[in-house]
Amino acid sequence: MGSERDYVTLYSPQSDIVWQTVMSDGIAYSRREYVQKKYEESAGIFLAAYDAYIREAEKIVSRPEPWAYPYWAFASLEQVDTSGGGRIMELSVPACEAVFFDQYDWYKVLRLSFIGDSKAEEDAFARELERRGIRDASEAVLRPFYPDVKRKITDSWKKIFRYDGAIRNGDTSGVKAVQAGLWCIKKEWLK
Numbered sequence: 001m002g003s004e005r006d007y008v009t010l011y012s013p014q015s016d017i018v019w020q021t022v023m024s025d026g027i028a029y030s031r032r033e034y035v036q037k038k039y040e041e042s043a044g045i046f047l048a049a050y051d052a053y054i055r056e057a058e059k060i061v062s063r064p065e066p067w068a069y070p071y072w073a074f075a076s077l078e079q080v081d082t083s084g085g086g087r088i089m090e091l092s093v094p095a096c097e098a099v100f101f102d103q104y105d106w107y108k109v110l111r112l113s114f115i116g117d118s119k120a121e122e123d124a125f126a127r128e129l130e131r132r133g134i135r136d137a138s139e140a141v142l143r144p145f146y147p148d149v150k151r152k153i154t155d156s157w158k159k160i161f162r163y164d165g166a167i168r169n170g171d172t173s174g175v176k177a178v179q180a181g182l183w184c185i186k187k188e189w190l191k
Contacts, residue, residue: 007092009191010073010180015086018071018185022089026187030069048141049109052157057099057181060164068183070099075178079103091189093182100167103177105160112138115156125152 014028021028035050036043050069057070073091074080080088108115114137116122129137129149137153140146163175172178 006095008075008095008098008180010075010091010093010098010182011077011080012071012073012089012091012182012185013080013082013084013086014071014089014185015084019087019089022185022187022190028071028185029065029067029183030071031067032069035069044142045112045138046110048112049157052109052154053106053160053181056158056161060099060161061097061183063183065183070181070183071185073098073180073182074103075180079177079179089185090191091182091185092191093180093189095168098180098182099161100164100178100180101160102163102175103179105162106179109157109160112141112153114153115159117159 018028018030032047032050035046039046053070054063073093077088082088105115114122114125116125125137129135129140132146132149134140134146134149137149140149141153163172166172167175167178
C-alpha cells in the first residue's frame with residue numbers, strides 16, 4: 001500500500017439499498033439503528049462490539065458524522081462473506097480514510113472475547129475465567145456481575161488496532177487477514 005497518500009483496493013459486501021444510496025446520493029453512511037434492525041435479538045452483542053470499535057477507530061480516522069457507524073471492507077475478495085446477499089463493492093479507498101486491522105482479532109471482539117498478545121496469554125485468561133466460574137467471556141461482558149473481568153476484556157479490544165500503522169505502510173506481517181473499517185462509502189471510490 002505504501003504511504004497514506006496511496007489508495008487501497010477493498011471489497012465491501014453491501015445490501016442493495018447501500019448500493020442505491022451511493023449511486024443516488026454519492027455517499028452512504030451506516031447508523032446504529034441499521035445494526036439494530038439487521039441483527040434484531042442479537043443486536044446487543046453487535047452493538048457492544050461496534051461501540052468499542054468506534055471509540056478507538058475515531059482516534060485513528062475522524063468520523064465525518066457523529067452518528068456514523070462503520071462499514072466493513074476486506075483487502076482480499078476471498079475474505080468476503082457473500083451469504084447475506086447484496087453486492088460486493090470493489091472500492092479504491094484513500095488509505096488515510098480506512099482503519100485497518102486483522103479480521104481474526106475483530107472476530108474475537110464480535111465473540112466478546114479477550115484479545116491477548118499471544119495464544120499463551122489468551123489461554124491464561126481462559127483459565128482465570130474458569131477459576132472464577134465464568135463459562136464464557138461474553139457472560140462477563142453482557143452481565144453486570146464481573147466489572148473487573150469485563151474491563152479487562154473490553155480494554156483488550158484496543159489491540160485490534162495494533163496493526164493499523166503497519167498495514168497502512170504496506171507491512172502485513174503478523175496479520176492473518178486484512179480487514180478495514182470505513183465511516184462511509186463514496187461513489188468516487190467505486191471501481
